[in-house]
Amino acid sequence: MSDVKFSIDGQEITATAGEKLLWVALEHDIFIPHLCGIREEQRPTAGCRLCFVEVEGQDRPVTACTLPVREGLVVKTRSPAVDRLVRTAFELLLSDHRLQCGKCPKNRACTLQQIARERGLKLKLTRLQHLQRDMPPVDDSTAVFAFDRSRCVLCGQCVHADQQVAKVGAIGFSCRGLNRTVSTFTGVDLEDSPCIKCGLCVKACPVGALYFLENK
Amino acid sequence: MSILSATETKYQALREKAEAKLAPLAAETIIWIGTATCGKAAGAVEVREAFKAELKNKGIDAEVREVGCMGHCYAEPLAVIAKPGFPAICYGKVDEGLVTRLVDDFLINDDPCYEFALVALEPNDVFPTFSDFPRGVYENKMILEQCGFIDPEDIDHYIAKDGYSALAKALNTEPQQVLAEINGANLRGRGGAGFPAGVKWEAVVKQVEKTRYVICNADEGDPGAFMDRSILESNPHLVVEGMIICAYAVGAGHGYLYIRSEYPQAIRRVQTALEQARERGLLGKSIMDNGFAFDLEVFTGAGAFVCGEGTALINSMEGKLGMPEHRPPRLSTAGLRGKPTVLNNVKTFAYVPLIMKKGADWFKNTGTAESPGTAVFALAGKVENPGLVEVPMGTTLRQLIYDVGQGIPGEKEFKAVQIGGPSGGCLPEASLDIPIDFDSLKEGGAIMGSGGIVVLDEDDCMVRIARYFLKFTQQESCGKCTFCRLGTKHMLDILTAITKGEGKLSDLETLRELAEDVQVGSLCNLGRTAPNPILTTLQYFYDEYKAHIEEKRCPSLMCPDLIAYFIAPEQCSKLCNACVGSCPVEAVYTRDDGLKAIDQEKCVKCDNCLKACPIEYNAVIKLSPPALLAEKEGSTK
Numbered sequence A: 001m002s003d004v005k006f007s008i009d010g011q012e013i014t015a016t017a018g019e020k021l022l023w024v025a026l027e028h029d030i031f032i033p034h035l036c037g038i039r040e041e042q043r044p045t046a047g048c049r050l051c052f053v054e055v056e057g058q059d060r061p062v063t064a065c066t067l068p069v070r071e072g073l074v075v076k077t078r079s080p081a082v083d084r085l086v087r088t089a090f091e092l093l094l095s096d097h098r099l100q101c102g103k104c105p106k107n108r109a110c111t112l113q114q115i116a117r118e119r120g121l122k123l124k125l126t127r128l129q130h131l132q133r134d135m136p137p138v139d140d141s142t143a144v145f146a147f148d149r150s151r152c153v154l155c156g157q158c159v160h161a162d163q164q165v166a167k168v169g170a171i172g173f174s175c176r177g178l179n180r181t182v183s184t185f186t187g188v189d190l191e192d193s194p195c196i197k198c199g200l201c202v203k204a205c206p207v208g209a210l211y212f213l214e215n216k
Numbered sequence B: 001m002s003i004l005s006a007t008e009t010k011y012q013a014l015r016e017k018a019e020a021k022l023a024p025l026a027a028e029t030i031i032w033i034g035t036a037t038c039g040k041a042a043g044a045v046e047v048r049e050a051f052k053a054e055l056k057n058k059g060i061d062a063e064v065r066e067v068g069c070m071g072h073c074y075a076e077p078l079a080v081i082a083k084p085g086f087p088a089i090c091y092g093k094v095d096e097g098l099v100t101r102l103v104d105d106f107l108i109n110d111d112p113c114y115e116f117a118l119v120a121l122e123p124n125d126v127f128p129t130f131s132d133f134p135r136g137v138y139e140n141k142m143i144l145e146q147c148g149f150i151d152p153e154d155i156d157h158y159i160a161k162d163g164y165s166a167l168a169k170a171l172n173t174e175p176q177q178v179l180a181e182i183n184g185a186n187l188r189g190r191g192g193a194g195f196p197a198g199v200k201w202e203a204v205v206k207q208v209e210k211t212r213y214v215i216c217n218a219d220e221g222d223p224g225a226f227m228d229r230s231i232l233e234s235n236p237h238l239v240v241e242g243m244i245i246c247a248y249a250v251g252a253g254h255g256y257l258y259i260r261s262e263y264p265q266a267i268r269r270v271q272t273a274l275e276q277a278r279e280r281g282l283l284g285k286s287i288m289d290n291g292f293a294f295d296l297e298v299f300t301g302a303g304a305f306v307c308g309e310g311t312a313l314i315n316s317m318e319g320k321l322g323m324p325e326h327r328p329p330r331l332s333t334a335g336l337r338g339k340p341t342v343l344n345n346v347k348t349f350a351y352v353p354l355i356m357k358k359g360a361d362w363f364k365n366t367g368t369a370e371s372p373g374t375a376v377f378a379l380a381g382k383v384e385n386p387g388l389v390e391v392p393m394g395t396t397l398r399q400l401i402y403d404v405g406q407g408i409p410g411e412k413e414f415k416a417v418q419i420g421g422p423s424g425g426c427l428p429e430a431s432l433d434i435p436i437d438f439d440s441l442k443e444g445g446a447i448m449g450s451g452g453i454v455v456l457d458e459d460d461c462m463v464r465i466a467r468y469f470l471k472f473t474q475q476e477s478c479g480k481c482t483f484c485r486l487g488t489k490h491m492l493d494i495l496t497a498i499t500k501g502e503g504k505l506s507d508l509e510t511l512r513e514l515a516e517d518v519q520v521g522s523l524c525n526l527g528r529t530a531p532n533p534i535l536t537t538l539q540y541f542y543d544e545y546k547a548h549i550e551e552k553r554c555p556s557l558m559c560p561d562l563i564a565y566f567i568a569p570e571q572c573s574k575l576c577n578a579c580v581g582s583c584p585v586e587a588v589y590t591r592d593d594g595l596k597a598i599d600q601e602k603c604v605k606c607d608n609c610l611k612a613c614p615i616e617y618n619a620v621i622k623l624s625p626p627a628l629l630a631e632k633e634g635s636t637k
C-alpha cells in the first residue's frame, strides 16, 4: 500500500493509505477518545461513539475508527460539533456506569478518567439522571478475577481478548438494546464456563468492570 | 413479420395456455373473497366458508375463490360476485347473514342487492365504480392495480393479465438497456430513503466480482405499516418478476426475499409463486429458454425492526446477530457473503415490470420531476376511510387525508399527521399543503418512510404520540451504539416524566439537545431517525409540552396521570346505574342522595364510565389538571 500525506490538527503526517485514522493519530501521540476500537478488526464496531473528528469538506463529525486515511485529508480532533457529541456520548455512558471511582479497582488507570481529563469533561452527570436498573450481582466465582456488570461500558475489548486472542470463547455479547450485556453462554458463572482464567480479558478492560481479585 | 426469439415463443406459449385455462371462467359465476391477512382478521375465512356451505346446501353451481387485498380496510371483509350478465359487484362488511341474502337474492334470483353493494368493478349503467368516488379520482393505481383482482396463488391469472411480458421484453434486450430504462425512469427506492434504484444497480454492475445477489427487503417493521405484506399477499408475481429483471440487469445468479416470520401468509404465497414460476421456466437454469440463470428463495427473518436496515439484514441472513454495521462499504460493493448485492424494497421491485413494459416516460408522466411515480400508503388513524392507498407523488397531505381518506370522523378537529412511522415526524395543519414526495417531506421534518400515515385529531396528545414512537425505537434499538442504546432510553424517560406531570422546563432543553445528538451521533439510521417524532412535536406543538410541565395539564385529556373523571351532579340522572356497572374497580358509587360519584383513589382512568354514561345525560367529564377537581367537588357538597 502506498503512503499518503495528510494533516491532523495542523500536523503533517505520513501513513499507509487505508489505515484507520484513529490508530495513526494515537501513534503520533494525538489523543482521540475511544473505548471499543480494535486495530486488527476488519470491520470496526464503531459502537462507543467517542472518537468523532472533524474532516474538512464533511458537514458532520465522523468516527476516526472507521475513517481510512487518504492523501490530502484535513482532520481536526476538536471542534464545537465534535466536543458536543463527545460530551453527550460520554455522559450517556456515565449514566449507565457505577460512578464510585474511590471504590473502583481501576481508579487512576481508568480510560473514562483519562477521557475526562483530556477533554475537560466532568466525571458526574450534569443533564441526565443515572439509569436505575437491576444489575446481576458481581461474578467473582473464579476467585482469580471478578466481573461487575454495573461498571461495564460494553466496549467489547474483553470479548475480543477472549475470542480472538485467547481463542477460548467463554464470554460474548448477549441480549439486545438496553439489556445488551457481556456474559457467558446461557449466563452461567464464569467458574462454570469454559474460561481458562488467562486474565487477558481483565487486562483488556478499560474500566473497572473486570478486575483481578487480589488488588480489589 | 419478424421471427420470434426463443424467449418470445416461450412467452406466447405460456400466455396462450394461461388464457385458455381462464377463458371458461367468464361464463361461470365466481365469488371472490379478499383473504389477505387484513381480510382474514375481519372474518373473511368465515365468509368464505359460509358461501361454500350455502352454495352446497342450495345446489348452486358457482365457484369460491380467494384474492388479495383491494385496500379498502374500512369495508372488510370484502366479496366480489361475478355473475354472467351482471357487472362484477363488490360487497363490503360481508357477514353470514349477507351471504345467505346474496345467495338467495342474487345467485338464485337475479337481484344484485344494490343496497349492500359497495361498488361495481366494471363501468355499467346502474351502479357506480371505484372511479366514481372521490378516492378513485385521486388514486392512481400502478403497483396495486391488480391487488385484489387476481388470484395470488395461481400464476396463470398473472400471466393472463400480461404478467411476465416485461421479463420477456427485458430478456430480449441487453442488460444495459434494462438499466438505462430504470435510470431513465428515475425510480427511487420505496423503502424510505428514496435512493435511485438505477444508481444502486449500476454500482453492482461495475464490480469486478461476478457472484452477485438480489435481495428484496420485506422486513416491514414500522408499526401500522402493511403495504409490503399486502402486495406480497395479493400479487407476489409482480415483485418476483421485478426481481428477475433486476437480476438480469445486474448479472445476479441468486436472490432472496427477506420476509419477517410474522407474515406467514405472505411467505406461503410467495413460496407458491416461486414454485409455479419455476415450473414454467420463469426461474431456474435458463429463464424462458434465454440462457439466463437465476433463482429465488424466501429467507424468513425473525422480525426485528432493525433487521430492515441493510447491513443488519445481511448479518441476520449470514447467521450473525441482526445488528447494523458502519457504512461504507455499501452493500453494492460488499453485501451478502461479501458479494455485491442489490437490496430494494418490495414496492421498488414492483414498479420494475411496469416500467419495463410501459417505458420510463410513462412512469415519469405520473408524480413530480424529482419523485416520479406513485406513493403507497397505509392510511390509518382518525380518518373515515382508512386503507391501503396509492396516489401520485406530489399529491398534498390535505388531499390524501380529506379527499382520499374522507376526512376526520365525528366533527373532530384535525391536529397532526404522523408520517414515516417511528423514523418520521408529526406535521401540523399548516403543513398540510406540502406535496408528498421524498424531498418536500424531508424539508418539513418528516420522511416518506416506507409509507405509514397516521392521522391525529384533537383527542390525541402529542407528547404521548412522541412517547409512543420513542418507546418503539427504544425497544427496537439493538444496543450496539451508545447514542441509540442509552440516548433513546433517556429521551423516553424524560417524555414519560412529562406525561406524568413530573417534568421540568429544563427537561425540554435536555430533550432537544439529546435528540439532536442522537440524530447526528448514532451508528445507523434507526438511531439517526429515532428523534424525529420528538423534534417535530417540539417544533410544532411546544405549547402542549409546556402545558404538561407548567400546568400539569394534558390539553387533549389523554395522559392518565394528568386527568380526573368527574360526574357532574346537574347532569346525572340518579336513576341510571350505567357508570357504576361499567367500573372494573368499584370506584364509581352511588351517594346517599342518589347521585353518582367517583372515588378518585380507586379510579384507574379506564374511560369506561364516560363511555357508559348515556348520551342524553353526558354526565361524566374529564378534567385536566386534576386540581380542577377540588373546585368542582367543592361546589357539589
Ligand SMILES: Cc1cc2nc3c(=O)[nH]c(=O)nc-3n(C[C@H](O)[C@H](O)[C@H](O)COP(=O)(O)O)c2cc1C
Binding pocket: B188, B189, B190, B191, B192, B193, B194, B195, B197, B217, B218, B219, B220, B221, B222, B305, B306, B307, B308, B309, B310, B343, B344, B345, B346, B348, B450, B524, B525, B526
Ligand atoms: C431501522 C431501519 C428499518 C428499516 N426497515 C426497512 C423495511 O422494513 N423495509 C425496507 O424496504 N427498508 C427498510 N429500511 C431501509 C433499508 O435500509 C434500505 O434502505 C432499503 O431496503 C433499500 O431499498 P429501497 O432503495 O428500494 O428503498 C430500514 C432502515 C432502517 C434504518
